Amino acid sequence: MTFLITGSTGTTGSRLARLLDDQGAPVRRAGRSTGADVRLDWADPTTHADALSGVRAVYLVAPPGATDPEARVLPFLEAARDAGVERIVLLGSSAVPVGSPGLGTLGARLASFVPHPVVLRPTWFSSNFTGHHPHADSVRRDGEIVSATGQGRIPFIDPGDIAAVAAKALQGEVPAGADPVLTGPRTLSFDEVAATLTEVTGRPVHHRHVDVAELSRIHQGFGLPEGFADLLAGMDASIATGSEDRTTTAVQDITGEAPRSFRAFVTAALGAETDTRSA
Numbered sequence: 001m002t003f004l005i006t007g008s009t010g011t012t013g014s015r016l017a018r019l020l021d022d023q024g025a026p027v028r029r030a031g032r033s034t035g036a037d038v039r040l041d042w043a044d045p046t047t048h049a050d051a052l053s054g055v056r057a058v059y060l061v062a063p064p065g066a067t068d069p070e071a072r073v074l075p076f077l078e079a080a081r082d083a084g085v086e087r088i089v090l091l092g093s094s095a096v097p098v099g100s101p102g103l104g105t106l107g108a109r110l111a112s113f114v115p116h117p118v119v120l121r122p123t124w125f126s127s128n129f130t131g132h133h134p135h136a137d138s139v140r141r142d143g144e145i146v147s148a149t150g151q152g153r154i155p156f157i158d159p160g161d162i163a164a165v166a167a168k169a170l171q172g173e174v175p176a177g178a179d180p181v182l183t184g185p186r187t188l189s190f191d192e193v194a195a196t197l198t199e200v201t202g203r204p205v206h207h208r209h210v211d212v213a214e215l216s217r218i219h220q221g222f223g224l225p226e227g228f229a230d231l232l233a234g235m236d237a238s239i240a241t242g243s244e245d246r247t248t249t250a251v252q253d254i255t256g257e258a259p260r261s262f263r264a265f266v267t268a269a270l271g272a273e274t275d276t277r278s279a
């Protein structure tokens with residue numbers, strides 16, 4: 001059975017494709033880049049049928065930043081149903097319950113198209129501070145993390161742990177209709193994130209507290225549309241009130257392995273960056 005990985009150049013999709021490759025599973029990397037096994041563009045439904053041919057299970061990363069992901073992905077879901085796809089594993093978010101607007105609506109609709117839908121709802125990624133992300137850019141450029149999270153806490157997760165759960169879900173080891181919230185092993189405030197990055201990198205990193213309106217203006221300054229900037233800044237506000245201040249056992253329950261800590265993730269990731277630069 002072929003596993004189709006969308007978002008295969010991205011943070012979770014690339015890790016998932018590698019993991020399945022290592023397990024000897026048949027993987028098809030879909031995307032717009034020349035490195036993909038098959039071309040898939042959400043904006044071009046003529047690419048969907050070929051990508052889905054012979055596929056039994058799909059890892060679905062919706063178009064990033066879309067305020068209407070359900071509408072953008074609908075033609076693909078129709079093609080998946082027509083191709084007889086059995087499972088879709090959607091990358092959702094802990095901040096977006098199934099059924100709520102945006103990604104939540106997409107998650108709720110999956111059952112109309114495939115018999116075995118699963119929605120993974122990870123919390124914030126540890127890689128936001130090391131990879132291609134505004135926080136990582138800000139840490140590298142200015143030695144600071146800018147947020148409106150106040151003293152709110154987040155159980156940051158290693159995207160490799162999300163990939164490990166997704167691999168199990170694609171293989172049918174997560175029940176149909178499940179929507180597990182995936183977290184790391186403990187919660188951290190952004191002050192603690194900054195302190196950990198300072199220790200690991202040896203360069204000072206501090207947390208600059210701003211209010212929601214200022215954060216939205218900062219996001220817009222980096223080119224985000226106003227509506228999406230407001231949405232992201234609003235997420236910080238809910239973190240400040242404790243919305244992410246919990247851990248779950250889902251990663252351990254599904255994979256049999258404990259999730260990796262933020263410190264272990266950034267030590268490995270930033271150590272690797274240093275090695276590459278000095279090589």
Ligand SMILES: NC(=O)c1ccc[n+]([C@@H]2O[C@H](COP(=O)([O-])OP(=O)(O)OC[C@H]3O[C@@H](n4cnc5c(N)ncnc54)[C@H](OP(=O)(O)O)[C@@H]3O)[C@@H](O)[C@H]2O)c1
Binds near residue numbers: 041092093
């Ligand atoms: N970061 C966090 O803390 C966090 C927390 C919870 C949930 N999430 C969820 O994670 C999602 C992002 O997942 P990720 O980090 O694994 O991916 P990512 O690194 O943001 O990469 C996005 C992927 O989508 C692909 N893509 C973009 N536009 C496309 C198009 N028109 N057609 C086909 N493919 C397209 C990109 O491929 P190309 O090579 O073609 O550009 C890329 O592979 C977010 O949207 C959010 O919902 C993130």
